[in-house]
Amino acid sequence: MRPLILALCLLGTGLPQTVLAAEPAPGVPAATNIPGVAYPRLLPDNRVVFRVKAPEAQRVQFRIYQTFDAVKDAEGFWTVTTEPQVPGFHYYWLVIDGVAVNDPGSETFYGTGKQTSGLEIPEPGDAGAYYQSQDVPHGEVRERWYHSKVTQGPRRFFLYTPPGYDQNRDARYPVLYLQHGGGEDERAWPIQGRVAQIMDNLIAAGQAKPMLIVMERGYAVKPGEAEVPFGPGANANLSPAEMQARTIARFGTFEQVLLQDVIPLVDANYRTIADREHRAIAGFSMGGGQAFMIGLRQPGLFASIGGLSGTGGTIADPATYYGGVFADAAKFNASTKLLFLGHGGAEPERMMTGFHGFHARLTELGIKHAYYVSEGTGHVWLTERRNLREFTTRLFR
Amino acid sequence: MRPLILALCLLGTGLPQTVLAAEPAPGVPAATNIPGVAYPRLLPDNRVVFRVKAPEAQRVQFRIYQTFDAVKDAEGFWTVTTEPQVPGFHYYWLVIDGVAVNDPGSETFYGTGKQTSGLEIPEPGDAGAYYQSQDVPHGEVRERWYHSKVTQGPRRFFLYTPPGYDQNRDARYPVLYLQHGGGEDERAWPIQGRVAQIMDNLIAAGQAKPMLIVMERGYAVKPGEAEVPFGPGANANLSPAEMQARTIARFGTFEQVLLQDVIPLVDANYRTIADREHRAIAGFSMGGGQAFMIGLRQPGLFASIGGLSGTGGTIADPATYYGGVFADAAKFNASTKLLFLGHGGAEPERMMTGFHGFHARLTELGIKHAYYVSEGTGHVWLTERRNLREFTTRLFR
Incomplete structure (x- = not known):
């Protein structure tokens, strides 16, 4: 034999x-x-x-x-x-x-x-060390499947838990909901974005607060529901108000998944601090658009919002932009812990126009926000790793 | 704009x-x-x-x-x-x-x-329901990076934790170390093997005990160490004793990673029952060879071993086979909780010869073992999902 x-x-x-x-x-x-x-x-x-x-x-x-x-x-x-x-x-x-x-x-x-x-x-020297796996205490990225009441089928998210989550059995943590870009899915932040490596290193250096990070799939349709046409062709020639309505129609089911399925599941199953001051939403590109749409519509849930190479679109009339949330800057600033906008310095021209316009309009309206530019990088994951670092080092302070 | x-x-x-x-x-x-x-x-x-x-x-x-x-x-x-x-x-x-x-x-x-x-x-009817995501309590698959003392670099494993692991804060669990096949890596069992879906469903039905499952990368070399040539060409014409020595040389560094890095890390960081009766090792194909090699060499660590379309090779002289572990069948049977061999009924002929030979030799030597054949399936993941079901429903009883 x-x-x-x-x-x-x-x-x-x-x-x-x-x-x-x-x-x-x-x-x-x-x-x-x-x-x-x-x-x-x-x-x-x-x-x-x-x-x-x-x-x-x-x-x-x-x-x-x-x-x-x-x-x-x-x-x-x-x-x-x-x-x-x-x-x-x-x-x-x-x-x-x-x-x-x-x-x-x-x-x-x-x-x-x-x-x-x-x-x-690789970046020159140690510039990229913050997203490499180092010999520091390590958290985990957990894959969690659940049955969605909204889509009536299985869905999953990834959850970053910081080092010591299992050992510090009475500690409770703030939560960041972090969305991927268009054409990507819930695997993008853990893999291309290196969330665990970045957070392990920032937390080890005392530069970020220990936090949970939930990475969901940014697409959702209910049984029988058709996807709303979206993208450069479908969106052409829409007014800002029409564009906002289209955005809400396109991502409304995902918003329901987040509000009705994911946030209750996370708050029930993990040791979160379940209030708005300790809950943030951010995203890359399309996910940034989702973060502004959902974060600005749900101020009772989120006190911090991050646009990572993504914005809330055109703010034409503040009185009608997402329910008038920016109409009273003093009130918005008083109730908001962090509004962040970051982007690459070499993104495509149409995107740069959008970032600069959103930043200028926020400034003009007196909306306080942190603003970061990653010099020399485009609409790519190196920009987003830097954006994540810049956002999370300011978050939950 | x-x-x-x-x-x-x-x-x-x-x-x-x-x-x-x-x-x-x-x-x-x-x-x-x-x-x-x-x-x-x-x-x-x-x-x-x-x-x-x-x-x-x-x-x-x-x-x-x-x-x-x-x-x-x-x-x-x-x-x-x-x-x-x-x-x-x-x-x-x-x-x-x-x-x-x-x-x-x-x-x-x-x-x-x-x-x-x-x-x-898809399988006909409900035959495949046990590896689909159902509306049952869900565990997690956790991705964990660590710094290996053996390879002196970053490595990772995936860890299945059963439903309720976070809530039942004083419960402790047995651990199965589960290895992938050749040409695959630590992602194979969570993805192709559907470990979380299978275990969630078996546990919900009361058919398997809640357990932790660690899925490591079956390759490891130390700094400067060359990989031992292995495979059909390199192994040709070796005697059973030479083949066993080659196996140990090829997988010895992985065994050290498991013994010196992974098991101590898992027992220190997760609520395991850290004794041999509650620790098992199993694997698919090449991983089955690793499971027999490591499990039989480390009887103080493992009381259960599973060969999932993989065996411990040729048992020529029981006196020299892995330190004579099968030389005294009564002693081996008394100290072993479960020895499992499962395979497809339609695997390639050389593999079938190996499975039948290993099964016959164990029987001849009086080594108690559970034996399962997945009718009609080859050296493929459907066989291994069934093998996992058959193995885990018998495990830690």
């Missing part, structure tokens, strides 16, 4: 998928590669070397903001070196004969409406 | 990626599809319709055990209908001009050494 374990290991052993050539390849494998996989490789100047074996393909490209044509060698490997990339996390694609797919050498990340390859370009 | 949210939604809104044609397509989207994506579709007889748009490709195939050639239509969509598939979870690939990649319409699952498309074929 042959040793069974021979057969049991047929599926693979975690060994490298791409064998290095005798000549050492330049650069280092990206941290986002499958462990042991040699490509993509990062060069010291942040150029990226992509490679894939595709002897029968007619054309192979790699797409990371721009599309780079790869060149085929005699063994059928296609290789290309990109321009230098900005540090941080980027989605990218392998394009084989015109079809954009994942690079088999990369981990995948749910973004852009599907599972997508991702590339982490 | 244009409403900012227009721009913020550019990344996508979670709407369907593939628009249905006017003629309704037959079948239903697979549960493993990206939400809203129409293909792959399942027909009532478990044939699968795959489709992808690739107007420039020369050849498109879909690979699910066999490779099926797709046919291109005038709009550049390639479509193929497979033979009927066995119920359960299957890895599959889109093959574009010879390159096996992920289907953009599918969720991805870490298996076969990379992120891979997956397809869930």
